[in-house]
Amino acid sequence: MKAAANGLAIEVKNLTKFFDNHPALDGIDLTVEPGKTLAIFGPNGAGKTTLIKILASIMKPSAGEVFINGFDIKHNAEDVRSQIGVVSHQTFLYSNLTAYENLLFYSRMYDVADFKQRIYQVVSMVGMQLRMHDRISTLSRGMQQRLSIARCLIHKPSIILLDEPETGLDQQAISMLWGALKEDGVKKRTIVFTSHSLERGLNACDKLIILNKGKIAHLQPSKGLDLAGLEKAYGICTGAGNENAE
Amino acid sequence: MKTLNKALVIAWKDILSETRTKEIISSVLVFSILVIVIFNFAFSGSQQTMISLAPGILWVTFAFAGVLSLNRAFIQEKDDDCLEGLMMCPVGRETIYLGKMLGSLFFMLFVEAIVLPVFALLFNVNVISLPLIAITVLTTLGFVTIGTLFSALAVNTKAREMVLPILFFPIVAPIIISAVSASGMALGGESWGSISSWLGVIAAFDVIFLVVSYFVFSFVIEE
Amino acid sequence: MKIKILLGVSTVLMLVALYMVFIFAPETESGVVQRIFYFHIPLAWIAFLAFFVVFVASIMYLWKRDIKWDAFASSSAEVGLVFTTLFLLTGSIWAKPEWGVWWTWDSRLTSSLILWLIYIAYFIIRSYISEEGQRARFSSVIGIIGFIDVPIVVITIFLWRTAHPRIEAMDPRVTATLMVSIATFTALYFLLFALRLAMKQDEDKLNRLKAFLRR
Numbered sequence: 001m002k003a004a005a006n007g008l009a010i011e012v013k014n015l016t017k018f019f020d021n022h023p024a025l026d027g028i029d030l031t032v033e034p035g036k037t038l039a040i041f042g043p044n045g046a047g048k049t050t051l052i053k054i055l056a057s058i059m060k061p062s063a064g065e066v067f068i069n070g071f072d073i074k075h076n077a078e079d080v081r082s083q084i085g086v087v088s089h090q091t092f093l094y095s096n097l098t099a100y101e102n103l104l105f106y107s108r109m110y111d112v113a114d115f116k117q118r119i120y121q122v123v124s125m126v127g128m129q130l131r132m133h134d135r136i137s138t139l140s141r142g143m144q145q146r147l148s149i150a151r152c153l154i155h156k157p158s159i160i161l162l163d164e165p166e167t168g169l170d171q172q173a174i175s176m177l178w179g180a181l182k183e184d185g186v187k188k189r190t191i192v193f194t195s196h197s198l199e200r201g202l203n204a205c206d207k208l209i210i211l212n213k214g215k216i217a218h219l220q221p222s223k224g225l226d227l228a229g230l231e232k233a234y235g236i237c238t239g240a241g242n243e244n245a246e
Numbered sequence: 247m248k249t250l251n252k253a254l255v256i257a258w259k260d261i262l263s264e265t266r267t268k269e270i271i272s273s274v275l276v277f278s279i280l281v282i283v284i285f286n287f288a289f290s291g292s293q294q295t296m297i298s299l300a301p302g303i304l305w306v307t308f309a310f311a312g313v314l315s316l317n318r319a320f321i322q323e324k325d326d327d328c329l330e331g332l333m334m335c336p337v338g339r340e341t342i343y344l345g346k347m348l349g350s351l352f353f354m355l356f357v358e359a360i361v362l363p364v365f366a367l368l369f370n371v372n373v374i375s376l377p378l379i380a381i382t383v384l385t386t387l388g389f390v391t392i393g394t395l396f397s398a399l400a401v402n403t404k405a406r407e408m409v410l411p412i413l414f415f416p417i418v419a420p421i422i423i424s425a426v427s428a429s430g431m432a433l434g435g436e437s438w439g440s441i442s443s444w445l446g447v448i449a450a451f452d453v454i455f456l457v458v459s460y461f462v463f464s465f466v467i468e469e
Numbered sequence: 470m471k472i473k474i475l476l477g478v479s480t481v482l483m484l485v486a487l488y489m490v491f492i493f494a495p496e497t498e499s500g501v502v503q504r505i506f507y508f509h510i511p512l513a514w515i516a517f518l519a520f521f522v523v524f525v526a527s528i529m530y531l532w533k534r535d536i537k538w539d540a541f542a543s544s545s546a547e548v549g550l551v552f553t554t555l556f557l558l559t560g561s562i563w564a565k566p567e568w569g570v571w572w573t574w575d576s577r578l579t580s581s582l583i584l585w586l587i588y589i590a591y592f593i594i595r596s597y598i599s600e601e602g603q604r605a606r607f608s609s610v611i612g613i614i615g616f617i618d619v620p621i622v623v624i625t626i627f628l629w630r631t632a633h634p635r636i637e638a639m640d641p642r643v644t645a646t647l648m649v650s651i652a653t654f655t656a657l658y659f660l661l662f663a664l665r666l667a668m669k670q671d672e673d674k675l676n677r678l679k680a681f682l683r684r
Binding site: 053056057058059060077078082084086090091093094095096097101105106108109110111135151 | 252255256258259262263266267322326327328330331332333334335336337338468469
Binding site: 392395399402403404405408409412413415416417419420421423424427443444447450451454455458459462465466469 | 531583586587590593594597598599602603606607609610611613614615617618621622624625626628629
């Protein structure tokens with residue numbers, strides 16, 4: 001694996017994405033160091049999901065550059081994808097296949113070595129050993145969410161993108177997720193997550209940004225910032241004191 | 247090599263999923279047989295007229311069956327919200343195209359392998375011969391190359407199922423014409439030599455659209 | 470400005486062409502109806518030219534991702550579709566006295582009909598997609614695939630229907646008239662194309678303005 005030229009896990013330069021003449025993202029500049037956790041806050045339609053999708057290289061930017069571990073997403077998309085794991089409100093699991101078959105499929109797609117052992121490992125991490133051979137469609141929403149965490153971790157990604165984990169996952173799955181992210185034995189795992197909840201988000205991150213109308217309205221390290229301070233900043237940035245975080 | 251390998255993994259996933267629901271194969275199979283039965287009511291006649299009508303009936307059936315089957319190719323991905331999961335995998339977009347295409351090819355050939363003998367039985371026409379199998383395989387390949395591309399396009403529009411037939415039929419018209427003509431010749435007992443010019447047209451269509459679809463597919467699924 | 474020049478050129482050419490078609494060119498044994506040939510052939514040529522422009526503009530769009538190329542492609546496709554329709558109509562009018570039927574599955578008419586259906590599909594799909602970027606991407610793909618299909622359609626249909634009226638050795642006056650007709654229709658194509666494009670650009674400006682105001 002090529003070492004990152006400047007040692008950054010994520011580097012975004014002047015990223016812009018247009019939909020129908022309307023900028024969903026408008027000149028985003030952002031860096032995340034390896035092993036750090038970045039929180040992205042912002043109201044609906046601020047561009048959070050678009051940013052995550054571009055970082056995951058499933059959407060192309062209209063302008064600007066993105067480097068993941070030093071790889072350009074334009075020219076080395078496959079290298080980028082092999083280092084990223086995503087959890088969102090969609091589970092990305094095939095409902096007609098069993099949990100094991102889904103994980104087998106993804107481990108083959110990601111070229112996971114020793115995949116049988118790895119599948120067992122990630123399934124244990126989320127406590128789903130007993131239901132491993134059941135079809136996804138027969139599992140509860142919470143179980144599917146847990147398996148989606150297992151799916152995200154299967155290839156030991158060094159960067160994890162979480163799109164609204166609170167709305168996508170239940171309480172148990174969230175604590176399981178953070179636990180699994182830490183104990184998986186990957187050093188310097190970088191995490192980027194979007195959140196509606198300022199409180200939970202603040203506790204989990206090293207650095208945070210507030211997006212509004214496709215622009216970074218606020219950027220600061222979380223150290224020394226308390227919830228009241230963040231709420232105030234959020235109110236100023238999104239231009240609505242009463243429109244608080246949900 | 248890596249591309250083909252990953253494409254086979256995707257096709258394997260589709261086939262495995264299909265073995266659970268049998269959604270595509272069973273409905274397409276029943277549909278094909280129904281079409282044949284209805285054609286039988288529409289054109290009942292002497293054995294001689296049946297032989298001259300058989301190629302047309304056969305290819306209308308397969309073309310409609312193809313649309314029905316190809317329509318499902320991406321609807322499953324979309325309904326499970328899995329297309330983005332697939333796009334996050336470290337493979338090129340072409341690989342996804344190839345994988346989905348191989349899956350659809352398998353389903354179509356499977357259905358045709360059952361429909362051909364049934365057709366032979368019901369119409370008392372000898373459609374099971376080497377030239378006819380060659381025509382069927384080549385034409386089906388042409389159907390799925392272009393059909394997979396348009397299926398991915400259709401699933402992203404508002405009118406999903408409506409879009410594929412509108413796009414698919416005019417584009418595949420040349421291979422339907424070729425397949426009908428070639429099948430007619432094969433049934434008439436003509437030699438390979440005279441059929442080969444039609445087979446050439448179908449093969450050229452396959453190669454051209456396989457290459458073009460392979461390259462434009464990423465524009466269809468990626469914003 | 471460009472439009473005014475094109476308008477002037479087309480008008481002059483149109484008058485010259487009309488004179489040549491109806492007075493200068495000799496009458497054949499099929500009578501006056503044969504003169505529709507001077508409209509029929511140029512229409513086919515323009516349709517082909519128009520769809521070639523769609524093809525090139527579609528490639529340019531996918532490459533550059535500039536919405537201007539989509540305006541080029543769709544404007545040209547509209548003009549091409551109108552000309553293909555006229556080609557089919559004139560073919561039909563010609564077929565009636567010539568063969569006694571309005572429609573025959575003649576190779577040229579059949580291939581044009583398939584072409585016509587492909588570009589009808591192009592516009593139907595466009596109407597199904599509301600997001601501008603997606604509409605442009607999808608119609609570019611169809612514009613490329615559709616044009617690549619044209620030669621295959623033509624070759625297949627000519628193989629299928631080998632009997633069709635061939636153009637015999639032509640009177641030099643006929644050739645001259647045909648050339649002028651083709652030039653006239655080419656000028657007309659560019660005029661219509663430029664007008665449609667200008668309209669699209671205005672529409673686009675208006676939409677941008679609307680989007681800006683809504684924000």
